[in-house]
Amino acid sequence: MRQFSYSRPDTLDAAQRIPEHTRYLAGGTNLIDLMKSDVERPKHVVDLNALSMSQIEERPDGGLRIGALATNADTAAHPLVTERYPLLASAILAGASPQIRNRATNGGNLNQRTRCHYFYDPDMACNKRSPGTGCSAKGGRNRIMAILGTSEACIATFPSDMCVALAAMNATVNLTGPEGERSVPLRDYHRLPENTPWQDNILRAGEIVTSIDLPPLSFGPHHTYLKIRDRLSFAFAIVSVAAGLQMENNTIRKACIAMGGVGTKPWCVPEAEALLDGKTPSPSLFRDAADCLLQGAVTDRDNAAKLKLAPRVIIRALSQAAAGTPQSQTQKTIF
Helix, strand or coil, X not given: CCCCXXXXXXXHHHHHCCCCCEEXXXXXXXXXXXXXXXXXXXXXXXXXXXCCCCCEEXXXXXXXXXXXXXXXXXXXXXXXXXXXXXXXXHHHHCCCCHHHHHHCEHXXXXXXXXXXXXXXXXXXXXXXXXXXXXXXXXXXXXXXXXCECCECCEXXXXXXXXXXXXXXXXXXXXXXXXXEXXXXXXXXXXXXXXXXXXXXXXXXXXXXXXXXXXXXXXXXXXXXXXXXXXXXXXXXXXXXXXXXXXXXXXXXXXXXXXXXXXXXXXXXXXXXXXXXXXXXXCHHHHHHHHHHHCCCCCCCCCCCHHHHHHHHHHHHHHHHHHHCCCCCCCCCCCC
């Protein structure tokens, strides 16, 4: 274990006055693993758990604000979430294990790093961990790697289930830092790797996620989070789809859709959503939406199967949402 100093401030202002090479600690389910693997080497750790950021409360516009320090488990079980945003609850319950959900926080989930095995191995070249060293995943064992949003510098997949649902629902991330407060659409929060894959998101130095805002949405039963994985519990998505449809007289008035397991960030294509708006659900319509969502996909040595699987998952998810039969997270789905 490398030596580091530790502090537990009780105000946001104190938490933002940080020395160089500092990492923030919330649930610790990602940071502690990375420190044990010698991937993260902070000289100072700031524990945020004394701050008051765990509330889940209604907003004046009819939406919901979920605190960054609320646990994933508490968020998924909260009455306002289960009643108004079951898509989010379903996505959270599809992620990790109950033990991890009891500890992991919403802010930590948002900022978690890739689970690429080359990133976790300090002996392997990885531009995300060590800029300029290369990407061992390209041409390597890359069955789980991304096919959308990749670059020559990185093909690591973004791991979160929760963020896929938040992206589908056009959530907003609220931040505070030395330069003041700001709000960022979740769809713009995570960065594509391009030539700087070590920059996972748009956070500035000393900036902290305080909460996440959900807009007023009503899908009724017309939503689903469909996650295809190697095993039912505690596995990351090979392909996942969060879909919510506002239906009226068998017509899709508004579609919200995002994908996980295939992109370097939660994957959204507004043109695919617009393609569905105002249309009557049909297999051919959903195939067109799948083609639009997957446009520009690039496969590598071992992950070409994702390109064959993804359209089937998209069509299944949209069919479930249109029919009002959400996927149960305790139900096996066989393709």
